[in-house]
Amino acid sequence: MVTTSHSRTIRIAAAVIQDDSGKLLLVRKRGTTTFMQAGGKIEPGEAPAVALARELREELGIVVDPATASHLGSFSAPAANEPDAHVEAELFELSIAGEPIPAAEIEEMIWLHPELASNMELAPLTADIVLPRYGRQP
Numbered sequence: 372m373v374t375t376s377h378s379r380t381i382r383i384a385a386a387v388i389q390d391d392s393g394k395l396l397l398v399r400k401r402g403t404t405t406f407m408q409a410g411g412k413i414e415p416g417e418a419p420a421v422a423l424a425r426e427l428r429e430e431l432g433i434v435v436d437p438a439t440a441s442h443l444g445s446f447s448a449p450a451a452n453e454p455d456a457h458v459e460a461e462l463f464e465l466s467i468a469g470e471p472i473p474a475a476e477i478e479e480m481i482w483l484h485p486e487l488a489s490n491m492e493l494a495p496l497t498a499d500i501v502l503p504r505y506g507r508q509p
C-alpha cells in the first residue's frame with residue numbers, strides 16, 4: 372500500500388471551472404509541465420474560499436465572490452511538481468463571467484475537453500479526483 376503519512380502537506384484551494392460545453396479550465400504554471408486546477412496555497416488563517424478568490428484574481432484576473440463558490444469537499448492527492456509532498460485540496464466549483472486573462476505566473480491556460488485528457492500531462496488532483504467526477508464521460 373502506498374502511504375503519504377510521511378510526506379509534507381500543502382494546503383491548497385482549487386477551482387473546478389467548466390464552460391457551457393463541459394470543457395475544464397486548467398492552467399500550467401510558469402516553469403512547470405503539468406496542467407492543473409487554477410488555485411494555490413491557502414495562507415495561514417485564510418478561509419479556503421477567500422484563498423481561492425485571491426488566487427483566481429492573481430492568476431487569471433477573475434473577480435469571484437467567495438460566497439458564490441460551491442465547496443465540493445476536501446481531497447488528498449500527490450503534489451504535482453514537488454516530490455515527497457501531497458496536497459490537501461479544498462475543491463470549489465464555480466462559474467465565471469468573461470474570459471480569464473492569464474497573469475505572467477501562468478505559462479498556459481487551456482479549456483480542456485475531457486475526452487482529450489489522456490493526451491495531457493495532468494496533476495494527480497486533476498487526473499484522479501476532478502476528471503472522474505466532473506469530466507470523463509461514462
Ligand SMILES: Nc1nc2c([nH]c(=O)n2[C@H]2C[C@H](O)[C@@H](COP(=O)(O)OP(=O)(O)OP(=O)(O)O)O2)c(=O)[nH]1
Binds near residue numbers: 400409412452
Ligand atoms: N493550484 C493547484 N496546485 C496544485 C494542484 N495540484 C497540485 O499538486 N498542486 C500543487 C502544486 C504546488 O506545489 C502547490 C500549489 O502551490 P503554488 O506554488 O502554485 O501556489 P501559490 O500560487 O500559492 O504559489 P507561491 O506563492 O507559493 O509561489 O500545489 C492543482 O490542481 N492546482
